[in-house]
Amino acid sequence: MELVWRPLATADIPVVAALYNAAAAVDDTGELLSEEDFAESFAEADLPGGSLAVLVDGVLAAYGLVVLRDDPVGVNRVRLDGMVHPEFRRNGIGRELLPRLVTLARSLHTARHPDMPMVACTMVESRSAGHAALCAELGFTADRYFHEMEVALGESLAQVPIPAGYEIVPFSAARAEEVRLVCNATFAEHWGSTERSPQEWAASFTNSKRFVPQTSFLALADGAVVGFVLARHYPVVEEMTGVRELWIGDVGTLAEHRGRGVAAALLSWTLAQGKAQGYHRAGLSVDTANSTSALGVYERAGFEVARTWIDYGLPVELDEAEG
Incomplete structure (x- = not known):
């Protein structure tokens, strides 16, 4: 399978949203996003320096996005968002995508906060065994757990x-x-x-x-x-x-x-x-x-736990010339 790698562009928003929601349906994450939602996140991102589109025969097989905060304190936790389309999984794309995103995140971080330590982080739904195994394989550790909770707005409130x-x-x-x-x-x-x-x-x-x-x-x-x-x-x-x-x-x-x-x-x-x-x-x-x-x-x-998400983190070493 020949992969083509390039930065994301705003023209990719419809196919990124479709990929994300197809994966969310298969993985039962409950997290659904529209094209407008991606338009907002793309507008805030550094697409040329902090994003990746992975194409197979011209079809979007996966994407990745680096999300930075404006004013980090102490340690800069740089979030890595991304997804591999269910039809293209088990081909090693995620294993290559995540390290590439870490490299992009390090470059963006050192350009903005050269004297601050950095941790690359990514959120994983606890039932996504393959995603969790990939994070562990690449050296990420489970730093924090978050419950997603729900309550029906009925008569018993x-x-x-x-x-x-x-x-x-x-x-x-x-x-x-x-x-x-x-x-x-x-x-x-x-x-x-x-x-x-x-x-x-x-x-x-x-x-x-x-x-x-x-x-x-x-x-x-x-x-x-x-x-x-x-x-x-x-x-x-x-x-x-x-x-x-x-x-x-x-x-x-x-x-x-x-x-x-x-x-x-x-x-x-x-x-x-x-x-x-x-x-x-x-x-x-x-x-x-x-x-x-x-x-x-x-x-x-009345809220009850529907899902649990894990925040995985990877401390990133910076070259002396960088920070």
Whole structure:
């Protein structure tokens, strides 16, 4: 099998989306993305220097994408995304694709952060035995586990009262910068978290077509934001499964306001509003080693584990001339 390697281009978006969703269906990952979703990620990526298309007789057999953060701290965990089409698996493509992506990631990293250590990382659904075996073979180790959890938005949703001294209000664009700062402060000590720059924040929320402010809410104390639930909606999930899902992208409470039921009330309010707006299900991802007891909050709200993802990491050695 003769492979042709080249960088991705925006013209590849339709075939990349089709490949990704074909693989997601076979692997039962539950992760579906549209052409618009890939257009957003391609716009943020360095396609010439940080992407690969793998072609067989002119057909896209696999792709890879390097995802960088704007302001890494301490260690730069550079994410490698990619997929081999199910019809082209068992031909060694993934074994060649992943090391090539590591090389591209190292080049991009050293150009931006030459004095910072780097870890190449990739997410693997826990049931994907072949993918996990490939990571282990190439020296990656399982650094962290994340539960993907779901709850049906039916009649049995628990209603949690808002704690005294707090109020819940809808997200508003006027508070976007305040929410960004509170979000950064909330996640400052979380594993693998880095501060979102104004540009990253806008790309993830205020400028993203997937962000749904009408089902995102803020907790206020004395008029200031102290907690938040920020939600997204991916229409492709409904188109392909018939299930309208509200994705809870970020949930957080400032440290000094934790333990008072703020997050539980915010989540309860969000789920109730999501149900009223016609969503069938809510989903979220949580670090299984989260130090803020978030897993318990989600379980009490009715969420159950649907899948587990593993964050595999590979420390990358930099040449002395590089860093």
